[in-house]
Amino acid sequence: MSAAGAPPLRGFHAHIYFDPDQLAEAQALAGRAKARFRLAVGHFHLAPIGPHPRGSCQLSMNPETFAQFALWAAQERGDLTIFAHGLSGDERADHTAHVVWFGPSEPLDLSIFA
Template identity: 40%
Template structure:
């Protein structure tokens, strides 16, 4: 999936995906992001939530953090997959048209967004 233009939106989410074997790695990554950047760190969901086909933790951040946070996440994700998307008010477009992946892309359950 092609990367959308940076800073088109005023706010973004990054969803860090993990499983039982990588939950501690993901928890540490999200906590470190919370310490280093102006991000709101969501709960570490050890179950599938919403459209996400894997366990996940959400990082919410403004466009002003995008250019610092996303390269850092890419460099420190150590094999974890991360869905990054803008917040336009249209959840389906946000998770498709305004989204791209660090790592592997996973098929989303878009019916959870309708």
């Protein structure tokens, strides 16, 4: 168990947020991340989905890769925002307590976890 009895994080998702005119930029960033870190890249959602307020694409990684990805993302994201969260098995906690923002934070739709 990690701090305060919380379950350990078994991995991370990083969501690249983009507006329609940033799709090519988001695809290029995801492609570079995939090539560099051998990440699984999900579908490019052009509209909000789940708790995410804008278009997004999910990158999946293990904790060891996330440490390297975080350093890279902080410098390589350009004008894009990346929302990253841990994977503990508790969706609400993962999207509220186990989070890192690269760029400005944005409000999530947490009503889906009610």
